[in-house]
Amino acid sequence: MAANTTKIMQKVVALVLAVCVDLSLFYASGLAVTHSVFGHFTRLWVSAGLRFLALTAVSLVTLGEFKPLLLRFITAYCLVPAVFETGTNVFYHEETQCGQLADLRCWLMCAGASLAAALFWEIVIPDTERKETKQKARELFIRVLRLFRPDCLVLLGALMFLSLAVVCEMFIPFYTGRVIDILGGQYQQNEFLTAVLFMGLYSVGSSVSAGCRGGLFICGISSFTRRMKVKLFDALTQQEIRFFEETKTGEITSRLSRDTTLMGRTVCLNVNVLLRTLVKTLGMISLMMSLSWKLTFLVLMEMPITGLLQNMYDTHYQRLSLELQDSMASTNEAANEVVSAIRVIRSFKTEKHEASRYDNCLMITHNHKMCRDKVRAVYLLARRLTGLCMQVVMLYYGRLFIQRGQMTTGNLVSFILYQSDLGDSIRFIIFQTLTYIFGDMLNSVGAAGKVFEYLDRKPEVSTDGQLKPDQLKGHVQFQGVNFSYPAKQNKTVLQNFILELKPGEMTALVGPSGEGKSTCVSLLERFYDPQDGEILLDKEPLKSYDHHFLHKKVAVVSQDPVLFSGSIRNNITYGLPDCSLEKIKEAARKANAHDFIMQLPKGYDTEVGEGGGQLSKSEKQRIAIARALVRQPQVLILDEITSSLDAESENKVQQALANCPNLTLLVIAHKLKTIEKADQIALIGDGQVKERGTHQELMDMKGSYYKLREKLFTDDAVA
Missing domain, CATH: 3.40.50.300 (P-loop containing nucleotide triphosphate hydrolases)
Incomplete structure (x- = not known):
């Protein structure tokens, strides 16, 4: 307890001392501007270098250690103001008020912008502690993408329509603002009709292309899911008996039915939306920069905060989703056990006990769902509050820019329309790109990992033998x-x-x-x-x-x-598709099964029911003997x-x-x-x-x- 208190005091002292040192250097930089000691650019970068050295020294003296996270934050904190001022001057030939003055308000603005940049840096560049996990996630994701290779033509067609849909959708807000400017100024019919015509064409093109894109992606997903189910089923049937003794049936069926569908559908759809959103975002940012670069930079400051919220949400949501998958597999297992052992349950009158056990499994699954939904609700609330605050700030500065003549009312409307889409696009890019490429995997890739565990598993009992002699004695x-x-x-x-x-x-x-x-x-x-x-x-x-x-x-x-569901003929020839009816009857006669089979309504084509439930135990036994003898074993x-x-x-x-x-x-x-x-x-x-x-x-x-x-x-x- 005392050690924790000491560490907290050290951090508080380090923070207070760092603030005092940094404010002193900040005001000293302002005095240098007042007395023209340095040129503008020289003053910016000299100040950044001195602040970096000073804050580094304070951290080492007070904390006694220097973590990489702290180094990244100090670097962003010191460099971002200088980079912003230099970029503004070089590209737009302007100087902000904070570049010319030094007061507490400007210091707070610079600190907030630097903190946002540091947060973005922290999200994009992973810690070394998480690098191994993220590398595994990337490898799994790339492996899933490679499995889509047989559907490459379908996916290429979908990507083509995706690009058309994005281009068309991107220009609709631009012409909306154009129409407002035409109506608000001197009305010119030709320009108005041209703008409305382009709006209509882009709207129709976007809708048609989006529909074709979605249809092709769904076809690709369906084909992928079918292949994965067959591939996984084949891998499962190759496993040794021990695997099936140790692995629950519900878990196997859950991987085979649910996880294969999830990995195909979610991964493919997310790649679809990721590419669409990435192209759309880059296009919207370029158009927004042409409308107002200042408002664009202001809007982009939301990215680090959104990214931090998204990263925290992804971590908890993925963990809860994996727990939910496991609980659903356990629930399926409980149901399968009851169905397969219904005679035993009925004989011991344990129906209520099994119903209670199944209810407990469902309650565990329900609790996992509730936890996951609570995390999502908190995330959505925080995200919407952040978006609302950003909209208020944007409208305030938009009004100022209109009063100063730096943008028109139509431009502001177009900008607002772009901004509403940009927020969702940026959140999705952070959610997908940082999760797949730089971060942890989505819950679909987690499901893919479970499927790959079975696909990669090598049977302990090898079946690679090649010997097939023409004559076998049976010794x-x-x-x-x-x-x-x-x-x-x-x-x-x-x-x-x-x-x-x-x-x-x-x-x-x-x-x-x-x-x-x-x-x-x-x-x-x-x-x-x-x-x-x-x-x-x-x-x-x-x-x-x-x-x-x-x-x-x-x-x-x-x-x-x-016995398997199907006819008696299919059960006797199980695994021998080319077996003739004469051989089937000969084997049935040896097993003393031919007579009772011929007395059945459809003879050898009679259905035996699930597990041979339509036959007595003696009849099933004789059919099993016939199934063995028809192979002419040694x-x-x-x-x-x-x-x-x-x-x-x-x-x-x-x-x-x-x-x-x-x-x-x-x-x-x-x-x-x-x-x-x-x-x-x-x-x-x-x-x-x-x-x-x-x-x-x-x-x-x-x-x-x-x-x-x-x-x-x-x-x-x-x-």
Whole structure:
């Protein structure tokens, strides 16, 4: 507390001392003018140099340190008056009263102008502390612009109409003032009609060009959004299983639906408006300078204040917008969970609890929106008050200039019309240019950053293999495999795991739940890669095989099969668009699915509903088996599929598989009837193969398999 008080006292002393020193030098400069010690220009720059040295010395002595921000302010404070006086004298051959006199009023005016220049400098030139963040923002923005390259012809057409609209719109206020001068002076019909005609032509040209510009930009945005959605969707489907386990569904869908639209629409529209506003602003400033350069400089003094307000608003608004995006993703996730688990929710009667949870998520989103809207309301109030004060000052000096004959009433009207547009244009330029080129990104580029995170993410399980042999035997070997799930690195699931699956044989994995049976299936499907050891297929590592080839030759049927909306035919041929109907029916017969399919109203064209909801679990299971068999795999994995099949279906499926003599079959089951027929049974425990052999061999050993037989298996049901 004492340290803070000391620092505050140092700053107060430094400020008082700096004001006293600067006023002394200011009045000394006035005395130099009175006694003609120096010439006018010499006095201005000598005074600026002395004030800079004096204020720098005072700052070092009183504060003991010299921050870059303070140096920039002192430099602007000392140089702006000299630059303004010199420019006025050189370009307009005039000297202001403050250039000829030295009093407190002039000192305050110079200090205010210098403070405005310093604020503008601070906004335009970023601090080194924020440079890294701003550089990243610029890189992201440029990257988004490059993605618009396929739409360059459409955008060029839009830019052409943009330029026409700006040029036409810019001259309307000029001719408005011209008409007022004609009506207020000696009326001349030809000049009046000419001015009105040009006003009409420029108005029509501006409207038509603006409409064409907007239509072309919207076409470009639509094309860009479609490409980005496809590109992001493709990148998401390439990710490993771990990514989907760790990333919430609501967040993924929010990026895919909302953020891609936001990054395309907002960025493109803002570039459109930025270019239009920049060209229009430069044109209006040049016309305003021709009407009254003094009023123009007065109006431009609003820029630094507006820029400071805009910079503060951007910082808070962007942060709140990002928080709002995250909260909306969480809300979507809560809704998706309820819809996907509606049966569980209904069985536990937790509808009110889920509604309350969803309401809490919406309340968090509502609070973020309220905070963002409050920040915007305060910003709009401050901006309008600033604009109102500037209009009052402009009207006051405009009246003085008319009385002195320095401008006409029509010129003042034209100037006021330009000024009303210029304020909005300058605010937008500061908002866009300083945000994109010199400052932080808009909330649309923040959304683009989230999309690029997914686009740039490299899957941890590589799919770059190229091996596609003409003949595949299906010989699988687990060699010293060690594996832990990424989310539970401290728990080893498989440890020095060794297992061989031979072609033409059926291998059954048995053991208590959680010992690694399904993990073997996940590794064989390359959902994950082992931390140590290798899995070989025909003596080649799995990762060396082509991704599509591997998953055609190694098929899996899980306990809870997933069907997609569409027909039974589309579900069986999923991923095989050129599969013939004969092959589909053959696979369905092997899976004992053909008979019940033909009894349906539309046969193989029957819709299964969302997630296969129109079919029973047994029917879905048989369609999933047909989907695997139609690929003619060399390695087939059946994970607990017999739990949903009746005895007849199970026997028919097993008979069909027996007719594939070269098929490598891996089975996980809890029915003893299924296990007994296996050529090899592997008992898994503690992440290793504890016992291996046929059913009779393991029973004769009277080991762990014998002891667990009654616990693990039943003859009639699933354990």
